[in-house]
Amino acid sequence: MSAEFRCNCPITSAIDLMGDKWSLVVVKNMLLYNQKTFKDFSEASENIATNILSSRLKRLEQNGFITKTKPLNNKKTNIYLLTEKGLSLIPIIVELAIWGDANIHIPSSQEAENGQIAVINNDKESFIKNLKKSYKEKIEAID
Amino acid sequence: MSAEFRCNCPITSAIDLMGDKWSLVVVKNMLLYNQKTFKDFSEASENIATNILSSRLKRLEQNGFITKTKPLNNKKTNIYLLTEKGLSLIPIIVELAIWGDANIHIPSSQEAENGQIAVINNDKESFIKNLKKSYKEKIEAID
DNA sequence: ATTTTTGCTTTTGTTTTGCAAGTAAAAATA
């Protein structure tokens, strides 16, 4: 997957970077479910194949959306964390959540977060801020 | 491309529907550049192949994002228009625009809309409303 | 009547994705 841009439209370029089946899903899982290891991602409900996951993590790191580090007490497990650039995708992910919640009706998700999305919609800005803040607090607690 | 959903996460499902390289690009070109015919889309700066365009238009129509009609005075040209469901994607496209504008630096687009995005950001809600309204007014003028 | 335009489809690659298996090093367990 080349990092080339089709044209100089910022919307199209954003899609060139993040508009594939997996990149935003990985970022979402980092953000909302606190996933941070290869194992975490590969066990997510989306069932990403490990070769795809590996290539996506590499690309996300190369493009500055995530960092890859090893914790002090473990030489094996890699910890992937969102950078500021990665966190700057939150507004896009929030809009996808609102849209998906309003427009996709999956039988088995009737019991899911009803009304939650309405709350987000009413104070989107502070929801985004809080999500970013709480992610940052969580990763501070790791080191 | 099947319309199946990987899991019951609304974000992932939104990506299942619109998270490919072309669907949102076509919608964007309808919305911002008033494109509405096969020819319009195939001549856009993204250079979509006609077979891909054909399959994307079919899928967008099947999923209720666009309609396909023939104008009264022309038996040949098809007119593709965004439905309400298609227009409901505007907030996502706006966030992609803001993100792309802030994060992607393409050499040849230095002269592009500087400051415009800041304006959008300051009153996002009314920008979205106006974009929707102006699209609807334009398509009224067609019939 | 002929040429051009429009909206496709078809053909033939190439690239990306997905599944299954394999692997090497580290960590946990016996």
Place this chain on the structure above:
DNA sequence: TATTTTTACTTGCAAAACAAAAGCAAAAAT
């Protein structure tokens, strides 16, 4: 300490999606 398990990958191969080019039929323009 030896063996087993876990983690983070890579490899190989099949399937699906994408892309470039050509072809085509009907409508519109000349």
